[in-house]
Amino acid sequence: MLLAERVAFVTGAASGIGRAIAELFAREGAHVAGFDRSLESGDELIAALEAAGAAEPLYVHGDVRLPAEVEEAVAAVVGRTGRIDVVVNCAGVREIGDVYSMPTEEWDNVLATNLSGVFYCCQSTARRMRETGGGSIVNLSSVGGLIGLSHRPAYTAAKHGVVGLTKSLARDLAADGIRVNAICPGVIRTPLTEQYFEDSSFEQELAVQVPLARSGVTADVANAALYLASDMASYVSGIALTVDGGWLAEKSFVSGHAPGSPFFAAKHTAE
Numbered sequence: 689m690l691l692a693e694r695v696a697f698v699t700g701a702a703s704g705i706g707r708a709i710a711e712l713f714a715r716e717g718a719h720v721a722g723f724d725r726s727l728e729s730g731d732e733l734i735a736a737l738e739a740a741g742a743a744e745p746l747y748v749h750g751d752v753r754l755p756a757e758v759e760e761a762v763a764a765v766v767g768r769t770g771r772i773d774v775v776v777n778c779a780g781v782r783e784i785g786d787v788y789s790m791p792t793e794e795w796d797n798v799l800a801t802n803l804s805g806v807f808y809c810c811q812s813t814a815r816r817m818r819e820t821g822g823g824s825i826v827n828l829s830s831v832g833g834l835i836g837l838s839h840r841p842a843y844t845a846a847k848h849g850v851v852g853l854t855k856s857l858a859r860d861l862a863a864d865g866i867r868v869n870a871i872c873p874g875v876i877r878t879p880l881t882e883q884y885f886e887d888s889s890f891e892q893e894l895a896v897q898v899p900l901a902r903s904g905v906t907a908d909v910a911n912a913a914l915y916l917a918s919d920m921a922s923y924v925s926g927i928a929l930t931v932d933g934g935w936l937a938e939k940s941f942v943s944g945h946a947p948g949s950p951f952f953a954a955k956h957t958a959e
């Protein structure tokens with residue numbers, strides 16, 4: 689087991705990618721502490737983590753936008769377990785909107801959750817990790833942390849910020865034995881993206897645009913998080929790992945392979 693005896697603090701653990709990571713880490717032997725604002729009671733999550741094999745899993749209700757709640761949660765986990773070895777920052781929100789009309793409250797909320805929240809969790813947990821000899825932090829960015837996503841100005845800005853924060857902390861925390869990496873998923877089917885799939889042509893469009901020809905599933909991201917969290921990645925810090933079916937690797941102006949398009953057939957001769 690890759691995380692035997694490790695204590696893992698996972699934000700956004702109630703849903704989607706965070707939930708899949710919490711369960712995978714439990715199966716890999718970790719003591720998992722989930723943090724989220726959506727569940728008052730974590731009974732169902734704790735039962736699922738126990739079923740996956742976690743010893744004494746924890747759930748702490750709180751909001752990553754509030755540094756005092758983050759600090760309280762981290763103190764509660766360390767009070768119970770004595771340490772935190774792995775942190776995965778998954779809590780996130782997304783607003784879609786036109787730059788001309790996006791309410792400033794939406795901008796503020798996305799930045800507060802997706803960027804400041806990640807910083808508060810890194811800061812609070814790193815202080816503990818430094819005392820116990822180090823660890824691994826994994827921050828959820830997005831392909832929108834590496835390129836611009838249309839109609840998502842706040843989300844794109846915050847996710848670029850997460851990549852920058854990750855690289856900065858990778859240098860500053862290395863001396864204390866803490867590795868810091870980011871994951872940049874493409875489209876992963878979760879409650880956050882479920883609406884995209886209401887249009888049946890969306891998955892067909894992904895099959896054309898994404899080299900591996902499908903949307904991602906939460907296990908695709910959880911497996912990447914497991915690698916970065918574990919000693920398998922002991923010489924890896926400061927990276928932004930895309931988990932996007934190859935989508936970012938290629939852009940050819942013409943959609944997919946566009947059979948018959950001159951873009952793929954044109955020849956040039958010098959004379």
Ligand SMILES: NC(=O)c1ccc[n+]([C@@H]2O[C@H](COP(=O)([O-])OP(=O)(O)OC[C@H]3O[C@@H](n4cnc5c(N)ncnc54)[C@H](O)[C@@H]3O)[C@@H](O)[C@H]2O)c1
Pocket residue numbers: 699700701702703704705706723724725726750751752753777778779780781782801805828829830831872873874875876877878879880881
């Ligand atoms: N699903 C995708 O396609 C995709 C792609 C790229 C990046 N991501 C990122 O992955 C992460 C997880 O996304 P998901 O798809 O699992 O979404 P999700 O909506 O299923 O889960 C997000 C979780 O974060 C929690 N959360 C939100 N705001 C919070 C706050 N202020 N404090 C505490 N918890 C809070 C929610 O309650 C929820 O449980 C996010 O950071 C998201 O931006 C997702």
